[in-house]
Amino acid sequence: MKISLRQIAAVTATAAILLTGTTACNRNTAASGTDKVVLALSTLNNPFFVEVRDGAQAAAKEAGINLEVVDAQNDSATQANQLATAATGSAKVVIVNPVDSDASGTSVKALNAASIPVIGVDRTVNGADLASFVASDNVAGGKQAAVELAKSMNEKGSIIILQGVSGTSASRDRGAGFEEGLKAYPGITVAAKQTAGFDRATALDVTTNLLQANPNVTGVFAENDEMALGAIQALGTKAGTSVKVVGFDGTTDGLAAIKDGKLVATIAQQPAKLGQLAIQLAAKIIKGESVEATVPVEVVSVTKANVADYLK
């Protein structure tokens, strides 16, 4: 089973490289003398990163950049090899979405030594220099979530916050942004703040427990959609009517819950934009322009009004 899966993965990866190779050739004939950029992705086995690639490819076509995409299949060793290859090749800029922030440090250092600028996407690189880092703005997303929840609650009432895995940056940033955003609404008080580990089943239990101690809450903010869906399960018929729930991520199930009216809003990331911005930054670097050290990509609030644009 394992071997055959690996084989499938290998074939897919080869096909992907061949495909990008051929498109690159096409582009070479279209725009002559293009600069080469390598995009090293952690995996293409996740729709999120497929969209990052699509966004990057579209932007590369526009900027006349010869883009080579490599997929590490979530294996740090594979990615190290791919980055080593990029360091010895003709790449002007390397864009890396590390499998692991710590493990990629050594490979990126080698690129630094070869004076090839490196741009990080979605996850940062520890222990090496990045020319720029592009990632979703989780703090701003948290603030937007506060706005959406406050709007749906008419700016008054008490709420429960379901936190993600303690100590993760996603949980920290989303939580901090949300509390920052909530300061604008003095009518809303936080009745309880508990972790549910980004997990739907845990959120179901934690929400049920919290509702015992706080039966009068009228709002729930969950730091991801999975927990929001667990809270909705716990709330039953109250979800979307007397208690408003806001999630984060814009997953398929989350968007469906918005359509059903059980989830008020979710904060969706824009993976294609991550890829697009990374390429635009690479183009700037090639032209010798200076770039900012971190480029946050705004996240969008999805509500019933615009959910149709996101449901695929």
Next chain:
Amino acid sequence: MSTATIDASRRRFDVKRFLANNGALVGLLILCLGLFIATPDFLTGPNLLNIGIQVSTVAVLAFGMTFVIVAGGIDLSVGSVAALSAMVSSWLYVGSGVSGWIALIAGLVTGLLVGVVNGLVSAYGKLPSFIATLAMLSVARGLTLVISDGRPIKTAPEVSFLGGNLGPIPMPIIVLVASAIIASFLLNRTVLGRSMYAVGGNAEAARLSGLPVKRIVVIVFGLAGLFAALAGLLLAGRLDSAQPQAAAGYELDAIAAVVIGGASLAGGLGRISGTFVGALVLVVIRNGLNLLNVTSFWQQVVIGVVIALAVGIDVLRRKTRNA
């Protein structure tokens, strides 16, 4: 006169014995008393019902684990097996359009089969059960991800019914009580159950006295797999969806429940009632920490300390009894 004295002394003796045998229960009562004093929301009808529902998954998992631990083994794969069973059930229901009841039974059979594989590898493959089931923990979780493609799948309505209500009574509580009775009967009233104690107490002695030790081990792991599947279906039923990451880490809760309940990891000791109390201790702590709104960082510390205390009290009591 003399009979009365004997009766009185026997009664006194029984009370002491009861306390000595039920350290976990004493711990649970102290915990409940503390929470009752700390928050008015703890001892209410709806909250007790919540605790009943929330304990169902862990307790059913832990009942299966009790068989394994009594027989001197350990099963680290139960969380993954729970997820795989629920996923197979939902996947068959959504993917190939089988009826809900068949999907439900297919989930249970999946757990049973995976458990039997654990047993075969451990009994005939001579792998320590720790290693055999550690491997299965990874394999079963991997298979869950493969068949689900990493996404949640909707459960069959028959499975969702397991997580719903039968009249005013929540189904998880009914399933919990039924499995407790069945597990207790199996362990106490059948030759198979008594053989588990024999195998766990001293496998070599059990073999020499003519017990089919290997076959018993296979059945024990099969039962653990079956109970894990039931727990997985309960959990999925409550969420109306089988989650690829469901029940991750639940094996540790199950082991903790069994050990808090007075079982020995060396085998040959353990009771279903003790395990049930152990599972309640874990769930009541989490419920209480939520009600008291304790910061998430401290919760893990508190849970660890309470587990150590609960087992510690039990060990102390056993010592005083023996002295």
